[in-house]
Amino acid sequence: MSENSPVVAVAHFVLKEKHKAKGAEFEKAYLKYKEAVAAKDGLLRTALLRGIKEPDNFVILTWWRDADAHRTVVGDWQFFTAVSSRFVYLAAITSVHGPVLAGENAADGLGELAVPSADAAVALTTFTLREGADQQAFEGSFLGHLSFVKGHDGFLGHQLVHSNRETGAYVNIGWWSGPQAYLPVLQSPEMAADAKTMAVHAEVKGGLYKAVVDSARTEVAV
Numbered sequence: 644m645s646e647n648s649p650v651v652a653v654a655h656f657v658l659k660e661k662h663k664a665k666g667a668e669f670e671k672a673y674l675k676y677k678e679a680v681a682a683k684d685g686l687l688r689t690a691l692l693r694g695i696k697e698p699d700n701f702v703i704l705t706w707w708r709d710a711d712a713h714r715t716v717v718g719d720w721q722f723f724t725a726v727s728s729r730f731v732y733l734a735a736i737t738s739v740h741g742p743v744l745a746g747e748n749a750a751d752g753l754g755e756l757a758v759p760s761a762d763a764a765v766a767l768t769t770f771t772l773r774e775g776a777d778q779q780a781f782e783g784s785f786l787g788h789l790s791f792v793k794g795h796d797g798f799l800g801h802q803l804v805h806s807n808r809e810t811g812a813y814v815n816i817g818w819w820s821g822p823q824a825y826l827p828v829l830q831s832p833e834m835a836a837d838a839k840t841m842a843v844h845a846e847v848k849g850g851l852y853k854a855v856v857d858s859a860r861t862e863v864a865v
Contacts, residue, residue: 647709648709648710648742648743649687649706649707649708649709649742649743650706650707650708650709650710650712650713650740650741650742651704651705651706651707651740651741651743651802651804651816652703652704652705652706652707652713652717652738652740653702653703653704653738653739653740653804653814653816654702654703654704654705654730654736654737654738655700655701655702655736655737655738655739655767656669656700656701656702656703656730656733656734656735656736657699657700657701657734657735658699658700658701658733658734659733659734659735662732662733662734663699665733666693666698666699666701668729668733669701669729669730669733669734670691670693670855670856672729672730672733673691673701673703673730673855673856674856675726675729676689676703676726676727676730677689677691677856677858679722679725679726680705680716680726681858683712683715683716684712684715685707685708685709685711685712685713685715685716686705686706686707686708686712687706687707687708688704688705688706688857688858688859689703689704689705689706689858690703690704690854690856690857690858690859691703691854691855691856691857692704692765692767692852692853692854692855693852693853693855694850694851694852695764695822695851695852695853696850696851697850700850700852701734702765702767702852703730704816710742710807713740738808739769739804739806739808739809739812739813739814740804740806740807740808741804741805741806741807741808742804742805742807743802743803743804744782744803744804744805744813760820760860761854761860762820762821762853763799763818763819763820763821763853763854764818764819764820764821764822764824764825764851764852764853765816765817765818765819765851765852765853765854766815766817766819766825766829766849766850766851766852767814767815767816767817767849767850767851767852768814768815768817768847768848768849769812769813769814769847769848769849770785770812770813770814770815770841770844770845770846770847771809771811771812771813771845771846772811772812772813772844772845773843773844773845773846776811776843776844776845777844778810778811780844781813781841781844781845782803784837784840784841784843784844785803785813785815785841787837787840788837788840788841789801791833791834791837792817792828795824795827795828796820796824797819797820797821797823797824797825798817798818798819798824798828799818799819799820800817800818801815801816801817801818802815802816803815804816811845813845822851825851826851
């Protein structure tokens with residue numbers, strides 16, 4: 644991927660034990676972040692996700708025109724601390740970001756796909772390659788799995804993001820019409836078989852989220 648490829652910053656937060664009841668406060672902090680980042684050059688879209696079964700889990704997704712636009716904002720320490728300090732106070736953070744490897748017109752706000760509705764669900768899956776695993780073999784297995792997923796009603800689109808911090812780390816962002824569309828697929832024998840195949844290459848973790856705020860929509864659920 645070139646430096647001109649779109650970048651998706653993926654920031655995953657888990658509320659700290661002493662702040663487990665402050666989910667609404669975290670959502671309000673995100674709105675300040677959204678307002679501040681909207682003025683930055685190269686911003687394409689931002690969304691806040693909250694775990695459906697684990698409501699103390701949040702993910703902030705931020706789409707950028709390219710890696711340079713993302714670096715400019717991350718490198719602005721004064722801006723970064725001003726808009727992110729409340730997140731760090733309330734929650735522990737891990738983040739992965741990188742260029743889109745597949746499906747870049749499916750769910751990135753750039754393609755022709757209609758913007759997911761307010762009750763859409765996001766299946767977020769992280770992959771960490773095992774020692775000695777072949778990167779191309781993993782990507783091939785994933786795209787084979789994707790051909791199965793795409794055939795189901797309720798599938799809206801996806802992005803597979805490859806970390807530019809850790810070469811063996813990936814995040815897949817899968818958009819569905821709602822939990823009711825995704826869960827039967829998750830529980831299917833085909834999904835179990837695909838998971839077993841990909842587990843040869845990588846450790847896999849996943850969660851299902853609702854989009855609390857999405858700048859591609861006008862409605863806001865906070």
